[in-house]
Amino acid sequence: MKNQVINVIIAGLGGQGVLKASDILSDAVFRAGYDVKKSEIHGMSQRGGSVCSDVRFGKKVLSPMVPVGEADFLVVIAEDQVEVNRHQLRQSGVLIEPKLIDLKTLKNQKSLNVALLGILSRYLDIGEEHWKEAIRSNLPEKLHGVNFDTFTLGRSAKTD
């Protein structure tokens, strides 16, 4: 069987929930039974600088870092970080950015990261139950409701 690895990069600014989004994504694919590796540079993220996190999954993953120019999906939470990260995306890759979401429909602006994961989820073969479980185990209980809603909103948003 061909070992196809899906490469996702999530990027944004410190404090926007980049790492939380990549935790949820990697947890969801893990629950769906894939091999998965997730990698990022943190340490200075609390002070608003650029942050990005790589998630790779498939039958077997080796390097935890997405090779430059080989991302299948680039999820960018801050519009001004799109250009900085565009070189990561392969030619046929999919860019998922904030302008795909009508920000006014978000109950909580801080959950934009999860809304964008909702959009990403439409391209990936991962059951909704795994996404829900991942959201549940990575966020405090009081935020579950709003994030389930936001995820669904992203999952059903019109993007074409």
Added chain:
Amino acid sequence: MNQTDRKLLSGNEAIALAMCGCGVGLGTGYPGTPSTEILENFGELGGKAQWSPNEKVAFEVALGAAYAGARAVVTMKHVGLNVAADPLFTAAYTGVSGALLIVSADDPGMASSQNEQDNRHYAVAAGIPMLEPSDSQEAYDFTVAAIEISERWRIPVMLRLTTRICHSKTIVRLRELPGPKESPTFVRDIQGRVMIPAYARPAHHRLRDKLAEINAWNESSTLNQRFGEESTLGIITSGISYVHAKEAAPTVSMLKLGMTYPLPLDFIRSFAACVDRCVVIEEGDPYLVDSLRAAGIGFEGKSNIFRFGELNVGRVRKILKGDDTPEPVPPRGKPPQLCMGCPHRTVFEILHKLDCIVSGDIGCYTLGVLPPFEAMDTCVCMGASIGVGLGLRHSLPFEQARRVVSVIGDSTFVHSGITGLVEMVYNPPETGHVVMILDNGTTAMTGLQEHPGTGRTLGHRQTGKVIYEDLAKALGIQNVHVIDPSRDAEGLKTTLTDALQRKELTVIITRRPCILAAKKIIQYEKEAMHCESCSCEHAV
């Protein structure tokens, strides 16, 4: 597949779990990216975990525990081992009764460090075995193996990690681990533990004998693995470089080294002899390259450009092709900044306005070097602000010397600023000097850890507290001020201006919690008040 014994873990989380499984009696350390979460997780899992004021002390506390027969682990970032190097070299001579695992987390590429030193050299220089995991599973397994090796040969062992091992999450299959051994007890061994020259000379021989034995054992150890039958190309590698190499060249033969000191040179030689072309893939310094060359093993290394920064799949592909054409520079992201409302901001605005020469230090406040403040002139290593500031004062012409200010964070002050303050009292410059301690009530830079100046332990429980103003006064420093920089910026400016005029010694403590820590601090204080008024086990 049973999901409960499989977990998606960072290397740091995996190490903490292995420490618990092996019944590690004490984990010590000082925070430093990328090592910090090991002790935090160990503490959360119920292990006895403690932050020390610095890595040297942390090392010594763990060493004492290992002398007592306990299994002990000390964690730090790469530069932390410079601070702890003194006890390290002689602990290799004394050996231990229990186990001593030294976790060194290197930061190739300097995601969050002031240099990219390669700590593999320390294992060689001190003479202690070194293991290098390549993912979280191995971080877990090698922690257990390192503790076994330490206990079997009664020698400290180094687990050498890099940022991508510490912070990447990969799947770990957990297993039943041995649990604690017998309980610690004191066994007198004066000749083995008291390193006067007469006892240290034989101790050095004992160390080399142990290393020779470990070397022989490592020649056939399962920590090192050989894959593939391909004879045209073979790769020798270790740590994170292995996974990059395996992805870049999936079909070639590989020799993956798990224990990289002492090196199994015969095993390596027999591998190299089986392939037409042999390439060493390693991140950082040419450590394997130099060792193999000295042993007369034939192979290719990498071009010098790959010595800088991290390796990745693309770079390994280039190394294998012998391509050393310049690499494209990725677009620069947005640099980090001091948070809006950060109490450090006021301090650097004032230092900028007063045109001070700022001998700086390491922490969030190092960002005072960037616009709009641009108010830092030197930053070398933790604690250096005070010594370097004094050296500047001693040497610069008067008009410049009197503008020099040393600026140091609270955690950094406790780490290695106290001896600097003693130096200032002992060898005061003619112009006097001004030290500012930026007390934001936390170790913010590495993610809000406690330290001896917060009066709370790693687990945020109340404990003894170092009071900087009392310390400075006890040392005989004439002028000691405590000011809230956010409430009284004017007062701070006047006090600093005045201090710069005097030919005296001044310490100004700017006290205001980091805005990210403030809420948590209030919460911990509330819990402590509650504890004081009840008689539960948490009461102090």
